[in-house]
Amino acid sequence: MTTEKNIILNTLKVNQKIKRIAYQIYESNSNEKEVIIAGIVGNGYLFAEKLVEILKEISSLKVTICLVKINKKKPLAPITTTLTVADYKNKSLVLVDDVLNSGTTLIYGVKHFLEVPLKRFKTAVLVNRNHKKYPVKADFKGVSLSTSIKEHVHIDFTDKEINVYLI
Template sequence: MTPQTHAQNLILDRAQIEQKVTRMAYEIYERNFEEQELVLAGIHLDGYTLAEMLAAQLEHISPLKVYLLRITLNKAAPLQEQVQLQPENISITGKAVILVDDVLNTGKTLAYTLSTFLPQNPKKVEVATLVDRHHPLYPIAATYTGYSLATTINERIDVVLDDDNFGAYLH
């Protein structure tokens, strides 16, 4: 898709996304100020990029020690392949964990990742998303939301967090 096609459907530009990430980081810190450590677990690809952006803000505004985890799974068939966490040496036992994804649609992706985290006994698990579409099919709700947008089930939201075409787009 060309940048011009994207521009017609732009719902969040770079400045708006950065503003929402900053606000979300403050909200995360406010709800977790008593923690010493925090784990941000981002769904590969753009959820992890969003987690990196949140981690940078949290390290700037708070004394929290922030750990980043990359979650990789087959979103189309989550039971066919094991959910991968990288790096593998980060313990989440007794820690506050925030699952991060770019778009929360049905909650399916985040629901399947919980099976990887719960056996490790985290202190709590929260959810951060840049765009919440409000089509829950699973009992997953965002704790932190950058932008809430009611869409039809046929519409799609694409979040692009690379330097060439930074934005959120409605299709």
């Protein structure tokens, strides 16, 4: 059996979505001096890098990127970050992942950051699949898709291209 890939967003459209999300993050943090962009390991971090790049172009905010290491197969395992608690305490933080599917990864990421007082806390995803089993939402999203549970969203991040597929 072969799996057929249907392209949902091509590189141009993905870049437009990323730019729009970056502007939304900037608008919601326009009164801040600094924002932390915390990307979940894998494509979430690659998406976060793109957001940081654009935020640095369009704003005067100090933008700091943080890698959030979550074991997606064992989300109860300890979560670590490349920043110390002191680095993001009482600051504005945006937790970033590529796809919001069931909400498991995002909710455990949210839980980790809620253990520290933050000035503002938001979430961003490139694709929201609307299959949540946890009460977590994306404050900033590129596209919302109503898909069947059997379908899978795959994002290819390469140096020059970013494509979103429904498989």
